[in-house]
Amino acid sequence: MKILLTIAYDGTNYFGWQIQKGQITVQEEIERGLKALFGKAIEVRGASRTDSKVHALGQRATFSVETTIPMKGLPHALNNHLPKDIRIMRAEQVSANFHPQYSAKSKTYCYKIYNAPIINPIYNNYAWHVKPSLDISAMKSGALALVGEHNFLSFCATGSSAKTFVRNIYSIEIEKSNTGNGNGNENGHQLIEISVTGNGFLYNMVRIIAGTLAYVGYGKISATAMPKILAAQDRTKSGITAPPQGLTLMQVNYGFEYSHKT
């Protein structure tokens, strides 16, 4: 039987999802856990190859095994064999032809920016620290130009082997939360969260979008320049690649309802 896992992890101490020689990766830890649980080597296939230091709340991965463990109990059973910074949140049976990546209808990533002169250090591993004050309405206006079906070559890391650079971004939502600690301390929490949903993403695409929108936020790039940057199909026209620790894979949507509720 084929099983689909929903996985959350703190990516701080991992060299990303994908197994790589000489590096500790999330996929490797899960395969190690499955081997401990089922007593044999089992390969998992992930929905997204998150990079080093990138986090996930809703990563998905499949594997095949014959087992009598009920799906409801599988997360707990597997979590017992995993490090604390990787948690299986859910398990459910899927059909044999289900593919965690190709069956996905959309994915949602969230990019966090900590916008203040000095960062609250508990965000060091979970946000990008941007010191200049960001103009959220300019960022929202710039983001609007990216929504829809476009060639995103300008927002793809150079050297990508993608067959096509056309992707469809369904939405970009930008929210700012500002809850100072009352100490007259404006550095309480000034978190900007950029949520991007699309049918697929090129390599580093969300991080380049976040980096470019930060440039828009402090006026280095004009919001009105975004259509031209897209049209240029040239990576050098967009902004920097925002650092990995701000990124979280929030959700992979397969367009079906869960059969199991925990």
Add this chain to the structure above:
Amino acid sequence: MKILLTIAYDGTNYFGWQIQKGQITVQEEIERGLKALFGKAIEVRGASRTDSKVHALGQRATFSVETTIPMKGLPHALNNHLPKDIRIMRAEQVSANFHPQYSAKSKTYCYKIYNAPIINPIYNNYAWHVKPSLDISAMKSGALALVGEHNFLSFCATGSSAKTFVRNIYSIEIEKSNTGNGNGNENGHQLIEISVTGNGFLYNMVRIIAGTLAYVGYGKISATAMPKILAAQDRTKSGITAPPQGLTLMQVNYGFEYSHKT
């Protein structure tokens, strides 16, 4: 001149605030930074002796030095000599008779509970994972009994050398934020934040309050039993001491306005 610092830190990798032989502490790191900056040994005095793994957003500490560095520039200058998980947020000059602990009118601590069957691992070091579903309104009702001036011996770690166990709690606020990730994943964020403001706190007092309110939240202690628990003046009548990583020192209030705005 006497200088008051506002300090934020991620307490994960520290053995608390107070200098202790053979352990790495926040106070030690700040004194090390001051020595690097000013070229001589300088002692700092903190407002609160936070425990191992406890965080701070608004810790305060004083030290004395003669310097021409403007207060506005001091945080940046000192941060250059500190580890990334300790940040000076602000510096201001205070009068010679100011004492970071005794001059405090009130302090606010926040205790975070992650309430879900499985924790989102990015909260491992920043919240207490409580699996049974907590009844927030019962917790609020139980908390109400603690507000006001009481003898808090039942909420103080045994062996305390405090001269009096009478403290005044001005407020306890309990908020729940629930922002699932939409993956049908009820484990998105189910964070309960207990904010306690008082004129002073006994050893482990906030953690025992949080542990006791969690007991109230899942029915192990009745909210109506709280006055009796207080009146007993007996540590064995209250709940467990909640673990340290959920606690953050949010604010120390001295009842004066800041002279410096950053």
